[in-house]
Amino acid sequence: MWNGFFSPSAxxxxxxxxxxxxxxxxxVTIYLHxxxxxxxxxxxxxxxxxxxxxxxxxxxxxxxxxxxIHRKHHARCETPEDPHSPVYHGIxxxxxxxxxxxxxxxxxxxxxxxxGAGTPxxxxxxxxxxxxxxxxxxxMLAINIACFGAIGITVWAVQMMWIPVFAAGVINGLGHYxxxxxxxxxxxxxxxxPIGILIGGEELHNNHHTYPNSAKLSVRRFEFDVGWxxxxxxxxxxxxxxxxxxxxxxxxxxxQTLDLDTLRALIxxxxxxxxxxxxxxxxxxxxxxxxxxxxxxxDLFIRARKLLHRDDTLITDRxxxxxxxxxxxxETLATIYQYRLRLQEIWSRxxxxxxxxxxxxxxxxxxxxxxxxxxxxxxxxxxKAYTVTQPTLA
Numbered sequence: 001m002w003n004g005f006f007s008p009s010a011x012x013x014x015x016x017x018x019x020x021x022x023x024x025x026x027x028v029t030i031y032l033h034x035x036x037x038x039x040x041x042x043x044x045x046x047x048x049x050x051x052x053x054x055x056x057x058x059x060x061x062x063x064x065x066x067x068x069i070h071r072k073h074h075a076r077c078e079t080p081e082d083p084h085s086p087v088y089h090g091i092x093x094x095x096x097x098x099x100x101x102x103x104x105x106x107x108x109x110x111x112x113x114x115x116g117a118g119t120p121x122x123x124x125x126x127x128x129x130x131x132x133x134x135x136x137x138x139x140m141l142a143i144n145i146a147c148f149g150a151i152g153i154t155v156w157a158v159q160m161m162w163i164p165v166f167a168a169g170v171i172n173g174l175g176h177y178x179x180x181x182x183x184x185x186x187x188x189x190x191x192x193x194p195i196g197i198l199i200g201g202e203e204l205h206n207n208h209h210t211y212p213n214s215a216k217l218s219v220r221r222f223e224f225d226v227g228w229x230x231x232x233x234x235x236x237x238x239x240x241x242x243x244x245x246x247x248x249x250x251x252x253x254x255x256q257t258l259d260l261d262t263l264r265a266l267i268x269x270x271x272x273x274x275x276x277x278x279x280x281x282x283x284x285x286x287x288x289x290x291x292x293x294x295x296x297x298x299d300l301f302i303r304a305r306k307l308l309h310r311d312d313t314l315i316t317d318r319x320x321x322x323x324x325x326x327x328x329x330x331e332t333l334a335t336i337y338q339y340r341l342r343l344q345e346i347w348s349r350x351x352x353x354x355x356x357x358x359x360x361x362x363x364x365x366x367x368x369x370x371x372x373x374x375x376x377x378x379x380x381x382x383x384k385a386y387t388v389t390q391p392t393l394a
Contacts (some may be wrong), residue, residue, distance in 0.1 A: 098168030
């Protein structure tokens with residue numbers, strides 16, 4: 001009995017531990033994150049309750065608390081009210097004390113009432129899961145010891161550390177500090193890795209902040225979201241229903257005019273549009289201008305490169321001075337930077353009606369085509385092909 005009901009080898013025990021922790025992270029990303037917090041998918045009640053029960057066993061998580069804190073994170077992202085922003089708390093504190101920041105915010109009743117709507121409120125939640133959160137993890141400890149003997153304590157310890165370290169620390173910390181960005185969302189979110197397996201696809205954090213209500217976190221061909229894989233499995237078994245995924249742009253090859261259909265398409269796909277502007281205008285023009293630059297400005301080009309496409313809300317005073325110096329010394333870069341700001345401003349001005357926005361778009365495209373900058377001219381021409389109407393097949 002000292003070895004428990006099962007006697008797995010060391011490698012089998014490692015595999016079992018990885019499977020158990022994977023079930024936990026899948027429960028977090030599918031049930032808590034995509035289903036409860038963002039309503040990106042609906043789960044069959046039996047599946048939803050399994051995830052809720054498993055999280056009670058392995059994390060002592062209360063659905064309402066997690067959902068409310070995460071919704072507040074999106075609503076107040078990178079502000080002093082953000083429960084766990086490394087921009088304000090510091091990356092070290094979020095990495096080391098992410099779980100503590102979560103528990104501190106969970107005591108805020110205003111957060112729970114304001115952001116916790118639509119979470120479970122049945123008999124089990126009121127009588128067991130919420131008032132007796134730690135009963136679950138002690139029950140998990142007993143199960144592990146019964147199954148694996150004394151080494152089950154180690155398995156349990158790994159299970160208890162998994163979410164505080166990887167979810168509360170890595171996702172909330174590194175996910176807003178280090179990695180690459182597909183989109184210039186108005187926060188510091190980053191994609192930690194294009195392969196989202198270890199933490200269920202949450203590695204693709206910039207994608208998520210750009211499309212928070214999407215059940216799928218991967219957007220590029222080389223990105224893999226294991227959470228989406230499991231959602232597709234559940235969907236095939238009719239245990240899940242996806243409500244939303246990132247919008248896919250529709251281009252009509254024969255469309256050569258700017259109209260309200262174009263405007264609606266550009267607003268819908270504005271994040272992809274700006275990602276294309278970075279790729280098709282800023283990157284090639286910057287590369288050409290850097291080759292022409294003298295040695296004295298070479299270092300400035302290197303340090304200011306990302307600032308040309310970074311959202312203005314994320315540019316510090318020090319970076320602003322650097323960007324101003326670069327654009328002051330290079331007229332071409334100043335031009336493409338200003339055109340980027342003007343394009344964003346078209347759909348950011350909510351006081352404008354559709355006719356005014358369309359007129360602004362036509363003016364932008366006309367001036368871009370007259371700019372003499374080839375990459376900018378080609379980009380303006382491509383905008384006309386965007387549509388919200390699926391092209392008919394001949």
